[in-house]
Amino acid sequence: MAAEMMGTVPPGLDAGESLVQLRGLKVYFPVRGGLLGTVVGSVKAVDGVDLDVRRGETLGLVGESGCGKSTLGRAVLQLIKPTAGSVFFEGADLTKLSPGAMRRRRVDMQMIFQDPFSSLDQRFTLGRVIQEPLDNFGRGNQKEKDERVRYLLQVVGLSPNWVNRYPHEFSGGQRQRIGVARALALNPKFIVADEPTSALDVSIQAQVLNLLKDLQGEFGLTYLFISHNLGAIRHLSDRIAVMYLGHISELGDADDVYAHPQHPYTIALLSASPEPDPELERTRKRIILTGDVPSPVNPPSGCPFNPRCWKAQAICREVYPPLEQKRPGHYASCHFPGP
Amino acid sequence: MADKLLEVQNLRTQFFTRGGVVKAVEDVSFYLDESETLGVVGESGCGKSVTALSVMRLIDRPGKIVGGRILFRGEDVLEMDEEELYELRGGKIAMIFQDPTTSLNPVFTVGNQISEAIKVHLKLDDRAARNRTIEMMERVRIPDARRRYTQYPHEFSGGMRQRVMIAMALSCNPQLLVADEPTTALDVTIQAQVLDLMKALSEEFKTATMLITHDLGVVAGMAQRIVVMYAGRVIEEAPTRALFATPAHPYTQALLSAVPRSSVPRGTRLTAIPGQPPNLVNLPAGCSFAPRCPKVQPRCRVERPELETVGPNQRAACFYPY
Ligand SMILES: Nc1ncnc2c1ncn2[C@@H]1O[C@H](COP(=O)(O)OP(=O)(O)O)[C@@H](O)[C@H]1O
Ligand SMILES: Nc1ncnc2c1ncn2[C@@H]1O[C@H](COP(=O)(O)OP(=O)(O)O)[C@@H](O)[C@H]1O
Numbered sequence: 001m002a003a004e005m006m007g008t009v010p011p012g013l014d015a016g017e018s019l020v021q022l023r024g025l026k027v028y029f030p031v032r033g034g035l036l037g038t039v040v041g042s043v044k045a046v047d048g049v050d051l052d053v054r055r056g057e058t059l060g061l062v063g064e065s066g067c068g069k070s071t072l073g074r075a076v077l078q079l080i081k082p083t084a085g086s087v088f089f090e091g092a093d094l095t096k097l098s099p100g101a102m103r104r105r106r107v108d109m110q111m112i113f114q115d116p117f118s119s120l121d122q123r124f125t126l127g128r129v130i131q132e133p134l135d136n137f138g139r140g141n142q143k144e145k146d147e148r149v150r151y152l153l154q155v156v157g158l159s160p161n162w163v164n165r166y167p168h169e170f171s172g173g174q175r176q177r178i179g180v181a182r183a184l185a186l187n188p189k190f191i192v193a194d195e196p197t198s199a200l201d202v203s204i205q206a207q208v209l210n211l212l213k214d215l216q217g218e219f220g221l222t223y224l225f226i227s228h229n230l231g232a233i234r235h236l237s238d239r240i241a242v243m244y245l246g247h248i249s250e251l252g253d254a255d256d257v258y259a260h261p262q263h264p265y266t267i268a269l270l271s272a273s274p275e276p277d278p279e280l281e282r283t284r285k286r287i288i289l290t291g292d293v294p295s296p297v298n299p300p301s302g303c304p305f306n307p308r309c310w311k312a313q314a315i316c317r318e319v320y321p322p323l324e325q326k327r328p329g330h331y332a333s334c335h336f337p338g339p
Numbered sequence: 340m341a342d343k344l345l346e347v348q349n350l351r352t353q354f355f356t357r358g359g360v361v362k363a364v365e366d367v368s369f370y371l372d373e374s375e376t377l378g379v380v381g382e383s384g385c386g387k388s389v390t391a392l393s394v395m396r397l398i399d400r401p402g403k404i405v406g407g408r409i410l411f412r413g414e415d416v417l418e419m420d421e422e423e424l425y426e427l428r429g430g431k432i433a434m435i436f437q438d439p440t441t442s443l444n445p446v447f448t449v450g451n452q453i454s455e456a457i458k459v460h461l462k463l464d465d466r467a468a469r470n471r472t473i474e475m476m477e478r479v480r481i482p483d484a485r486r487r488y489t490q491y492p493h494e495f496s497g498g499m500r501q502r503v504m505i506a507m508a509l510s511c512n513p514q515l516l517v518a519d520e521p522t523t524a525l526d527v528t529i530q531a532q533v534l535d536l537m538k539a540l541s542e543e544f545k546t547a548t549m550l551i552t553h554d555l556g557v558v559a560g561m562a563q564r565i566v567v568m569y570a571g572r573v574i575e576e577a578p579t580r581a582l583f584a585t586p587a588h589p590y591t592q593a594l595l596s597a598v599p600r601s602s603v604p605r606g607t608r609l610t611a612i613p614g615q616p617p618n619l620v621n622l623p624a625g626c627s628f629a630p631r632c633p634k635v636q637p638r639c640r641v642e643r644p645e646l647e648t649v650g651p652n653q654r655a656a657c658f659y660p661y
């Protein structure tokens with residue numbers, strides 16, 4: 001019984017505590033080749049992820065570029081159709097919903113992007129940009145919408161008098177606030193924030209991180225916070241999931257993951273992340289990984305990290321290590337976890 | 340007194356645009372000693388790259404160096420003719436950038452490009468240049484260098500391309516390496532590889548490095564001294580330890596407390612700096628940081644603070660340091 005608790009039980013909770021549950025989630029992209037453009041393989045961007053996001057928490061998703069973070073975030077919101085697996089939102093499997101039912105569900109989940117305006121019409125005024133989700137879902141008359149837009153601007157720390165200005169008139173940090181206001185328009189429960197501060201300078205990043213934190217308290221939001229920046233992830237997250245080559249390699253309470261990383265990749269990642277502290281930099285032991293991240297088209301057999309891992313043994317090249325509990329509430333996918 | 344390796348004095352570089360004169364670099368002075376690593380930090384747009392390009396005299400229209408002196412071993416770079424500049428760039432001073440793809444030609448093999456640079460600056464024949472190239476590729480730890488000599492840039496990953504740039508930069512034994520955000524585009528584990536390599540090689544080759552970055556963590560581990568820029572000016576200069584332990588300028592202080600770091604308990608509010616950097620066409624009177632400064636006094640808004648000594652080897656441009 002105890003062994004079972006520690007071992008095979010997926011890091012799941014009942015639907016009451018979890019807002020979002022991913023089960024066996026896979027997203028593969030076809031790779032085409034040759035003159036005819038036939039499918040010659042697939043990019044295994046997300047390759048079998050089980051993950052829960054608890055109500056009211058910030059789950060930080062960290063990993064290096066190309067490991068599948070954005071794809072996972074988009075698949076959770078059904079902006080990409082998963083190749084396999086399920087996404088439960090408040091217990092309902094989104095992958096099985098009719099388009100109409102999915103559309104109604106969308107109100108509860110929003111996304112914040114690195115550059116909120118890359119996908120928007122630059123000719124729209126600020127007011128129109130923030131109001132658009134309300135229009136799409138037919139919410140309120142114009143007077144109510146105007147009021148809501150002004151309220152949202154205030155909430156994110158922008159002047160309500162700016163409704164008639166255009167996005168290009170704003171700085172990066174202000175644009176990110178506009179993106180946040182837009183995401184809040186429909187009163188969502190869940191927000192996927194994909195590298196929301198990665199394009200910002202640290203002084204502005206701090207403003208946006210503080211804002212996200214404040215809004216979470218004020219509106220009871222649940223965040224999936226995606227970033228490659230370990231400092232930002234640690235600062236905002238209650239729990240952290242580390243991703244490598246389409247898999248979750250480690251998952252646990254933020255402080256425990258930072259203090260007692262279990263997976264060699266997490267250990268290397270933390271040791272490689274520079275800190276603004278010369279004494280620490282001088283004395284800390286840095287693990288320098290060899291080589292690059294392998295291609296997700298031909299991932300290594302066994303543990304995806306094995307070609308770069310200093311602990312790897314024969315079993316690591318043959319058997320995929322399941323995500324198992326190694327410390328209370330702290331899971332790792334490694335045959336030889338710990339320091 | 341012996342000449343410094345590099346001494347920049349009162350450098351001013353401006354861009355003459357339709358929107359007005361962008362004062363990208365205003366009255367910037369700093370120096371580098373032989374084989375020293377100097378960190379140049381500051382947020383985007385503060386003038387780091389323009390400073391680096393000015394040192395190499397690579398400023399093109401609509402930009403112009405409008406004042407100052409740039410002494411390399413006592414010789415003024417601003418007075419050099421084309422031939423002297425040619426010897427300087429790539430020979431005595433080498434530069435690497437954030438995006439190595441822009442400095443590598445996609446249609447030539449990597450080996451070819453490194454050996455061309457070597458032939459020109461070291462006056463070696465084909466065979467010797469080829470050998471030197473392979474040796475350099477091995478020294479930057481590119482695996483299987485002999486085979487990869489004949490590969491094209493697109494066959495290299497981002498981290499490997501940056502190694503190629505470092506190999507090319509160091510192949511002619513420069514006295515100064517100007518590295519402008521060399522690891523900003525790289526993932527953190529690859530960044531660690533490249534920084535580790537740069538550190539080892541600069542010690543081995545006794546090359547001085549001007550390391551430009553927006554990342555305070557990177558300079559904390561790499562630089563002996565640091566120059567902090569804000570709105571086109573140097574606002575603080577200090578030995579690395581002093582800068583982090585006792586930052587004198589309110590901007591440096593604010594920058595340091597805005598970075599999320601492991602010694603700060605999770606969830607505590609970061610100290611954000613309100614507002615944003617000023618427009619370089621229309622700078623405020625007085626101290627450029629005054630509109631965002633928590634310690635601002637009436638004097639700061641009318642008078643410009645000069646860079647003055649505030650501690651051992653530490654200088655700051657603030658009326659109310661510490
Ligand atoms: N639309 C797509 N078509 C093909 N490959 C894709 C697509 N989107 C992402 N990928 C690939 O999937 C992998 C994961 O990408 P992504 O989720 O963007 O990673 P991350 O956000 O962690 O940087 C990468 O190898 C990427 O090239
Ligand atoms: N070619 C150019 N034309 C006009 N302005 C420029 C040009 N290059 C740089 N600038 C301006 O000079 C200032 C300093 O830029 P830069 O040195 O690139 O900043 P940093 O490297 O610190 O991010 C910025 O305000 C930038 O907009």
Ligand code: SF4
Nearest residue numbers: 303306309316334335
């Ligand atoms: S399973 Fe093996 S290869 Fe993978 S991380 Fe653990 S020790 Fe390293």
Ligand SMILES: [Mg+2]
Nearest residue numbers: 069070071195
């Ligand atoms: Mg991404």
Ligand SMILES: [Mg+2]
Nearest residue numbers: 387388389520
């Ligand atoms: Mg720059």
